[in-house]
Amino acid sequence: MEKLQCDVLIIGGGPAGSVCAMTAKMNFPDKEVVVVREFEHQMVPCAIPYVFSDTLGSTENNLVSCGPAKTYGIKTLVGRVNSINPEEKTARMDDREIHFDKLVLATGSNPFVHPSLEHSLKIEGVFTVPKNVAYVDKMQAYLKGKKRIVVVGTGFIGIEMAMEFAESGKDVTVIGGSRHILKNSFDPEISIRAEKIMLDAGVSYIGEDRVTRIIDEDGHVTGVQLKSGKTVETEAVVLATGYKANTELAEDARMKFGHYGGIWVDEYMRTENHDIFAVGDCAMRRHFITKEQSKIMLASTSSAEGRIAGSSLYGIKYLKHFSGTIAIFSTVVGDVAFSSAGVTYTEAINGNADVVQSAFEGSNRHPANMPGARKQYVKLIAMRNGGQIVGGQIIGGKESGEMINMIGLMIENEMTVYQVMTMQVSTQPKLTASPPMYPIVVAATMLAQEISKGGQTA
Amino acid sequence: MEKLQCDVLIIGGGPAGSVCAMTAKMNFPDKEVVVVREFEHQMVPCAIPYVFSDTLGSTENNLVSCGPAKTYGIKTLVGRVNSINPEEKTARMDDREIHFDKLVLATGSNPFVHPSLEHSLKIEGVFTVPKNVAYVDKMQAYLKGKKRIVVVGTGFIGIEMAMEFAESGKDVTVIGGSRHILKNSFDPEISIRAEKIMLDAGVSYIGEDRVTRIIDEDGHVTGVQLKSGKTVETEAVVLATGYKANTELAEDARMKFGHYGGIWVDEYMRTENHDIFAVGDCAMRRHFITKEQSKIMLASTSSAEGRIAGSSLYGIKYLKHFSGTIAIFSTVVGDVAFSSAGVTYTEAINGNADVVQSAFEGSNRHPANMPGARKQYVKLIAMRNGGQIVGGQIIGGKESGEMINMIGLMIENEMTVYQVMTMQVSTQPKLTASPPMYPIVVAATMLAQEISKGGQTA
Numbered sequence: 041m042e043k044l045q046c047d048v049l050i051i052g053g054g055p056a057g058s059v060c061a062m063t064a065k066m067n068f069p070d071k072e073v074v075v076v077r078e079f080e081h082q083m084v085p086c087a088i089p090y091v092f093s094d095t096l097g098s099t100e101n102n103l104v105s106c107g108p109a110k111t112y113g114i115k116t117l118v119g120r121v122n123s124i125n126p127e128e129k130t131a132r133m134d135d136r137e138i139h140f141d142k143l144v145l146a147t148g149s150n151p152f153v154h155p156s157l158e159h160s161l162k163i164e165g166v167f168t169v170p171k172n173v174a175y176v177d178k179m180q181a182y183l184k185g186k187k188r189i190v191v192v193g194t195g196f197i198g199i200e201m202a203m204e205f206a207e208s209g210k211d212v213t214v215i216g217g218s219r220h221i222l223k224n225s226f227d228p229e230i231s232i233r234a235e236k237i238m239l240d241a242g243v244s245y246i247g248e249d250r251v252t253r254i255i256d257e258d259g260h261v262t263g264v265q266l267k268s269g270k271t272v273e274t275e276a277v278v279l280a281t282g283y284k285a286n287t288e289l290a291e292d293a294r295m296k297f298g299h300y301g302g303i304w305v306d307e308y309m310r311t312e313n314h315d316i317f318a319v320g321d322c323a324m325r326r327h328f329i330t331k332e333q334s335k336i337m338l339a340s341t342s343s344a345e346g347r348i349a350g351s352s353l354y355g356i357k358y359l360k361h362f363s364g365t366i367a368i369f370s371t372v373v374g375d376v377a378f379s380s381a382g383v384t385y386t387e388a389i390n391g392n393a394d395v396v397q398s399a400f401e402g403s404n405r406h407p408a409n410m411p412g413a414r415k416q417y418v419k420l421i422a423m424r425n426g427g428q429i430v431g432g433q434i435i436g437g438k439e440s441g442e443m444i445n446m447i448g449l450m451i452e453n454e455m456t457v458y459q460v461m462t463m464q465v466s467t468q469p470k471l472t473a474s475p476p477m478y479p480i481v482v483a484a485t486m487l488a489q490e491i492s493k494g495g496q497t498a
Numbered sequence: 499m500e501k502l503q504c505d506v507l508i509i510g511g512g513p514a515g516s517v518c519a520m521t522a523k524m525n526f527p528d529k530e531v532v533v534v535r536e537f538e539h540q541m542v543p544c545a546i547p548y549v550f551s552d553t554l555g556s557t558e559n560n561l562v563s564c565g566p567a568k569t570y571g572i573k574t575l576v577g578r579v580n581s582i583n584p585e586e587k588t589a590r591m592d593d594r595e596i597h598f599d600k601l602v603l604a605t606g607s608n609p610f611v612h613p614s615l616e617h618s619l620k621i622e623g624v625f626t627v628p629k630n631v632a633y634v635d636k637m638q639a640y641l642k643g644k645k646r647i648v649v650v651g652t653g654f655i656g657i658e659m660a661m662e663f664a665e666s667g668k669d670v671t672v673i674g675g676s677r678h679i680l681k682n683s684f685d686p687e688i689s690i691r692a693e694k695i696m697l698d699a700g701v702s703y704i705g706e707d708r709v710t711r712i713i714d715e716d717g718h719v720t721g722v723q724l725k726s727g728k729t730v731e732t733e734a735v736v737l738a739t740g741y742k743a744n745t746e747l748a749e750d751a752r753m754k755f756g757h758y759g760g761i762w763v764d765e766y767m768r769t770e771n772h773d774i775f776a777v778g779d780c781a782m783r784r785h786f787i788t789k790e791q792s793k794i795m796l797a798s799t800s801s802a803e804g805r806i807a808g809s810s811l812y813g814i815k816y817l818k819h820f821s822g823t824i825a826i827f828s829t830v831v832g833d834v835a836f837s838s839a840g841v842t843y844t845e846a847i848n849g850n851a852d853v854v855q856s857a858f859e860g861s862n863r864h865p866a867n868m869p870g871a872r873k874q875y876v877k878l879i880a881m882r883n884g885g886q887i888v889g890g891q892i893i894g895g896k897e898s899g900e901m902i903n904m905i906g907l908m909i910e911n912e913m914t915v916y917q918v919m920t921m922q923v924s925t926q927p928k929l930t931a932s933p934p935m936y937p938i939v940v941a942a943t944m945l946a947q948e949i950s951k952g953g954q955t956a
Binding site (some may be wrong): 054055058059062063066067084086087090095096101102104128149157338339340341342343346347348351358359360361362365366369370371372377381382401406407409410437438440441442443444445446447448449450452453455458459461462463464465466468469470471472474475476478481485486488489 | 513516517520521523525544545550553554559560561562578589626673755761773796797798799800801802804805806809816819820823824826827828829830835837839864865867868869895897898899901902904906908909910911913916917919920921922923924925926927928929930932935936939940943944947
């Protein structure tokens with residue numbers, strides 16, 4: 041058994057681990073940083089759906105190598121860590137033992153499948169969506185010749201996969217378990233607009249029903265049985281029903297866990313043992329409003345955590361600014377972008393938060409005659425008392441992906457509708473809405489009116 | 499002479515005036531709001547260049563009517579106000595006298611022409627770029643048959659006009675008076691990239707020289723004489739050399755003015771007389787860092803001012819958040835977007851501000867194999883002590899127009915590089931850069947390193 045010594049050991053080379061490694065090296069250039077990752081090449085997780093259509097066409101076009109790490113002076117080992125020993129500060133691989141000073145767990149997440157369907161994973165033609173090149177290659181090869189596909193799950197991976205399959209000429213049925221798609225990120229009136237695009241693309245949607253059994257013949261999938269008694273024939277099933285934290289190493293080391301199974305961490309991503317950090321999908325997260333634990337899993341959140349851990353390894357170097365995790369993400373359905381940040385109105389009301397909402401629809405170019413102009417819908421959600429922006433949803437062109445980041449910033453800064461009303465924005469005919477009708481500002485102005493009307497709490 | 503009585507009289511129907519009217523009506527629905535504007539239809543000012551190419555093709559496609567105002571319950575009068583009397587609270591038009599309780603001057607700006615060239619405006623083929631439909635129609639008709647055009651001025655209107663002319667097959671020379679184009683908004687290394695696109699589009703550029711005389715033959719322009727002695731033959735000259743506040747009414751009423759000729763206003767857009775407000779290009783502006791007076795003229799700034807005045811007419815209803823004007827704008831050169839917010843590094847250093855800068859270039863999609871992916875360059879400028887973001891510049895795709903608004907928000911919120919380093923952003927393969935390499939965050943991280951290195955002030 042080879043023995044290796046390093047200052048910082050990072051287990052996992054996904055967004056959280058790789059950002060953490062770079063940040064550590066930038067902040068502590070004299071420290072030796074070692075990353076252990078399972079594969080030489082890893083996929084960009086959120087681009088996996090695009091491998092299944094002409095958009096990317098193959099996993100080959102979706103690979104990130106460990107090459108860049110080298111240019112930062114980061115050492116990469118390809119392989120698996122089988123166990124960690126926090127007391128001895130060691131990690132064991134098949135062929136070596138690594139002694140570390142600081143350890144970062146960035147072991148990510150694996151597909152979650154409902155226990156009642158777990159045994160069906162061995163049926164041929166039943167897939168999950170793991171971040172594993174060989175698996176995705178096999179899945180892609182299998183699906184190539186098939187016409188009918190059932191996608192289970194209406195989160196963004198499920199809907200993106202369904203749309204890419206439809207674009208490749210397949211006959212797709214999405215089975216929801218919820219009345220509307222993307223329900224964790226959008227209020228119903230917005231989900232309905234995404235749904236319409238999906239239906240217009242030829243995808244069938246079964247919302248208020250759920251898969252109770254996967255039917256096979258001689259080990260090949262032939263259909264799914266629904267709770268309603270209905271069955272849907274299919275040649276393949278893709279279970280896009282979420283992910284769960286991959287925490288085997290931490291479990292074996294008897295570390296502390298959060299409510300949803302993530303490794304317990306404080307706001308600086310430190311575990312109870314301050315020499316051990318956890319970042320990304322394997323770590324516990326907190327909701328930015330309720331401060332309760334949250335199930336959100338997003339590469340962008342993971343990257344932010346990687347940066348916090350990477351700069352906090354040897355003490356609190358930078359004061360943590362924002363407390364908790366915003367759900368902030370975008371997807372594209374057809375050629376329309378749907379973006380969301382913070383809480384939805386539904387989520388806020390269900391969580392007993394006293395919020396108001398307003399929405400404005402304008403054009404993403406000005407004048408509206410500009411070539412390529414399309415509708416741009418912005419909804420904002422704010423606290424009734426104080427007026428702080430706590431959520432936003434956008435439907436529009438590709439610019440939505442960055443507009444939602446503005447709303448994210450407003451949330452992080454606890455900006456009020458009164459500040460947003462008079463914010464200074466750049467507007468340009470070929471790029472944005474018009475100055476008088478810039479939708480985020482108009483929606484904020486409407487919210488201020490809504491608040492000043494007073495009246496009863498919802 | 500007809501007599502008319504109203505609560506709020508707004509003179510001018512451009513972005514500042516129209517936003518002010520809408521905001522006033524939203525905040526004070528019982529007040530009668532009257533807008534006097536010169537024309538039934540007005541152009542979107544920043545889209546004027548696009549009238550000269552197939553992008554819009556004619557002024558007809560660039561008109562905003564006073565129709566929307568009506569739906570808000572705002573009364574519009576088409577005509578000119580010839581004088582105002584602050585003591586009597588009256589304004590006179592040709593055929594009527596209006597008595598107001600509150601007055602908002604939103605009279606905008608007119609093209610600025612250097613005094614030495616003013617007399618040349620009567621030469622046929624010499625134009626400015628006023629916000630006047632009839633003028634632009636005439637200009638467009640004149641230029642249609644012409645091949646050679648000289649554009650004087652390298653601000654965004656000048657460069658946008660030049661590019662649209664070039665796209666229409668004309669032989670265009672831009673004459674600068676400055677080594678690089680767009681110098682007020684971009685540092686040289688960025689201007690040079692815009693310049694290259696312009697040159698590649700066939701536009702000639704004469705930077706370090708300036709027009710001293712416009713040459714004519716029988717009253718028709720034939721060329722321009724430069725300071726260097728050189729002459730450039732041309733069939734038309736477009737003077738895009740900035741704008742000056744249109745303040746005749748305020749001058750006649752002996753109101754107080756700012757350093758650059760704008761009507762003096764406080765942060766709530768009130769003149770010395772608190773019943774009279776001024777908004778938009780006709781009003782004085784302050785620089786957000788130095789708090790000195792500023793020459794910035796932008797429709798988006800005007801809109802923000804219109805909102806402040808509109809809600810402050812009957813007292814300070816909302817506390818003003820941000821103090822001063824950020825220069826925040828975008829332009830498109832070829833199909834590349836160039837955006838800027840706050841101060842450039844050059845401007846900061848010239849103004850003796852102790853700043854640091856960092857830039858990062860990545861891709862605007864992830865992985866970089868995504869269709870339509872292109873380079874995305876982000877530069878940030880921050881105070882060395884404290885790390886507050888005070889400026890940013892972006893080169894990229896159409897998303898830049900909204901990314902710069904995020905940087906604007908960072909400036910308005912006095913966010914530090916330490917906060918930006920760990921901000922939560924949304925990333926999506928079809929819409930944005932990758933989570934680990936999101937350029938604004940990477941540039942902030944680089945700035946934090948730059949600052950911590952310490953060393954001497956520039």
